[in-house]
Amino acid sequence: MIRLILPAQLRALARVGSVEVELRIEGQATQRSVLDALEAQYPALRGLLRDHVSQRRRPLLRFFACQEDLSHEPPDAPLPQAVASGVEPLIVVAAIAGG
């Protein structure tokens, strides 16, 4: 089970009451497979973390885990084992910008 922490606005939109959401991933845990699972479980979030067409991460969002910035990792790169095993969460951080 993958643990994912979303920004508060996305939690509100998805009507998630807890800080973390848990996602079951088939196959290898990657940024792409996590987002695929997230969007399948919460359709309201489609297109909000990554562009519908290009599938690129939105510029003002970052992905962190295990105290590392994974934002520039390829979407199909394996996530750290601690994330894949559910020991550590994958964290989506919205830039503190814009007022």
Add this chain to the structure above:
Amino acid sequence: MNSVRVLVGTQKCAFVLTSDGKRQRWELSSPHFVGWEIYHLTGSIADPNRLYASQYNSWFGQLIQRSNDGGETWEPVGNRFVLEGGIGNYEGYDGTPQAWEFKRIWHLEPSLTDPDTIYSGAEDAALFRSTDGGQNWKEFRGLRAHHSARRWQPGRTAMCLHTILLDPTNARRFFIAVMAAGVFRTDDAGETWCAINRGLKSQYIADPNAEVGHCVHSIKMHRTRPHVLFMQKHWDVMRSDNAGDSWQEVSGNLPSDFGFAIAVHAHEPETIYVVPIKSESEHFPPEAKLRVYRSRTGGYEWEPLTKGLPQNDCYVNVLRGAMGVDSLDPCGIYFGTTGGEVYASADGGDTWMLIAQRLPPIVSVEAQTLP
């Protein structure tokens, strides 16, 4: 007894104001969509409880929200806006070709007859339609395929499609306006388009007969006379009596013919309203007096409406989408300011009252008349 619902989109959330038909006591809802820019909040004429909102922020992009109960509850619907290919580029600020890109939705225009059909105007300028209540969107490719599109340029704010008017007498005709290109009309339900900007004069364009490049801020029509269009342009208030084939200036005695919003009285097709704004850069009312100007003659002759509006130290703006009318008798007029105030007149503009204040800067105001 009738009642009125005023839909307010702001830079940080949306509100719904409600009143009975007297329009003297108003109730302000709690904020909806907190933390999001609401470019437009509007309702269906075919089903007034069907509302749509364009919700955006720079972190997460575009959302469309839909309500089936007059704004009590909302649900996100489709936000997949894909531009059709094969159009080419447009010319950017630096003269280099720019690829078209979907950025956000500025305007939503529900069908006049079907609550599930809605049109949307995008930045970069493009027109979309959904026929399933906002779940799926398809672009009208023909608009961006217009031969002038490569010469459309962004204004200071954006190159966006900000106005959509549907002809109530002809389902195949609609009008759109693009900043800073001008007005376009289709007579074949969006397949092909013609630029309808003859008569517009824009001092910053070298060619006095330029087909496009005009900074149109808003256009409106009266439902009984859809061939008569009224326009607030960057400078100049204009009208057309032939569905946009030609335009003439009707600024008359306005203290400034710069402005953004324009409205048409619900029952008097020749009665129109504007809010003059000072110059291009200051963007507040002349003499710091907030005045709505009314013409009962379709332009040319204007009278200031001031009762109930601040007449000193007022430095707000009224944006292009921030003025609406209800259809009660007397007609109600509503507008919102960048200072977060909503003003209402229940007597066609003769007197005004402040019905909400201290809101975030207001982007859009729409009024619904409910049975």
